[in-house]
Amino acid sequence: MEKHRIIALKKGDILRERGDYIVISGYLICKLSRQLIHFVNTGDFITTDMTFANDIFHYEARSNVQLILVEDGSIREAREKREILQKKTMMCLARRMDLFLEPVGRRFSMFVYQAGAEVGMVQDNTCQLPPILTHQEMAKYIGCTREYLCGLRRKLIKTGKMVDGKGWILLDWDEWEREAYLFYNLPEVLEAEKSLDRQV
Amino acid sequence: MEKHRIIALKKGDILRERGDYIVISGYLICKLSRQLIHFVNTGDFITTDMTFANDIFHYEARSNVQLILVEDGSIREAREKREILQKKTMMCLARRMDLFLEPVGRRFSMFVYQAGAEVGMVQDNTCQLPPILTHQEMAKYIGCTREYLCGLRRKLIKTGKMVDGKGWILLDWDEWEREAYLFYNLPEVLEAEKSLDRQV
Structure with a gap:
């Protein structure tokens, strides 16, 4: 049987360790500097290995959070998941930025x-x-x-x-x-x- | 004598051609989607070859603009200039985002x-x-x-x-x-x- 590492965060904690994760309980927000970009739900895939955007994003726990470190996936699968997340993050960033053009x-x-x-x-x-x-x-x-x-x-x-x-x-x-x-x-x-x- | 290509843009035009440029007259703004990130002055270096950020940024002319295509620089110099621009753009992006936290x-x-x-x-x-x-x-x-x-x-x-x-x-x-x-x-x-x- 494979062993998985579990990371626990408290509300307000920033996820600092490098890796790919799945949220198994709780909520986080993805931030750029001090601003919120998108919300992260239980079940979501997140990564701190965001070479795509020079790691300018980070994740902050908004409740008690448990994460499972994904280590056993194929490299190809991890890359695909990161690409989907990248696309989502960029879309959210643009939408958040654009929203400030609205009343x-x-x-x-x-x-x-x-x-x-x-x-x-x-x-x-x-x-x-x-x-x-x-x-x-x-x-x-x-x-x-x-x-x-x-x-x-x-x-x-x-x-x-x-x-x-x-x-x-x-x-x-x-x-x-x-x-x-x-x-x-x-x-x-x-x-x-x-x-x-x-x-x- | 080297020949340089000059690109002319009118107010409102988006710079679409790939390359590294120096602005020789006029003003542009760097945008993400519909939002302004930073201003570009005559003399500034800009690039549409922004692999760093998945090319989510683009440049819009805000006056008549003339750009010179930089082709003769060493690869190392161009990379350094791009890195400085990348750092500046990311800083401006974070500052613009953060400003919406302010009154x-x-x-x-x-x-x-x-x-x-x-x-x-x-x-x-x-x-x-x-x-x-x-x-x-x-x-x-x-x-x-x-x-x-x-x-x-x-x-x-x-x-x-x-x-x-x-x-x-x-x-x-x-x-x-x-x-x-x-x-x-x-x-x-x-x-x-x-x-x-x-x-x-």
Whole structure:
């Protein structure tokens, strides 16, 4: 039987050891410098061996996290997984950058959608976000004040897109997905992403 | 005598041809998808051969531009120039990303400072920005409305940091530099940049 090394991280820890991993419990965020690029879910493959981008990205645990070090995969399989991750990371980076061209309301809703799509639990057309970011942190990553974020949140509740109460429970998830699809298929957005796609 | 190829671009053109270039007249911006990363001045070296970052960056002319294709440099020299550019581009990318963690007032003033530092004409402690972005475009890249940007501009004029009138003439440039220095040497900013520096 093969032995696998398990790495344990606490909330706030940065994954520093070199290697390819699969998340077996908990949540992380992928960051560039101080900014959030994308969320990482249990089951996701991540690597700190990101030669593709000069290792400018790093992973921060947002809960207790357990990772399994993947050592027994074929080199080809690891390379393919890294390539997929690379493509995803670059796409997320460009999308995050581009979002700051949008009004704060859209920045907010697309950020909430991103969290839902990447780490949300979808059931019966409802998507529940795990409690891994405070309102203050969300506001910081979106580029607005906490007060403004709370106002935007209230608007979502008023329009029936979110449950009123603790946490983040998004209603009518199909509609969230439809809106994100429409946004990412606007001609100028599509054009920018297409050129990215050709290049990555 | 060696012959050099000259490439001419018009405002809005994207540099598509592969190669290493020196800008002999005009201004460009380096973009990731739809977002501005940094400004490029006459005299600057740029390359479309950015294997380092999977070519996710591209250059857009912001005036009539003339570029000279650098073909005769030693391979080692070209590699060194590319490495310096890579380091600069990654630093600018991280700084641009990080700026969206800051309040809009600071985002604005650091963006204006970046433009001044990268393409401004400094004379007698005054820095004049070339007219390469409209107010609308600046607002877009900062992530605020044009009206809000105009308000922030008026504030700069009121506090004596900018000349009232057409264009962007920044007064007391030493003070702009001091403020930027202080910001980029805040403990959390320094820490993030240091880790970037280790990695690039």
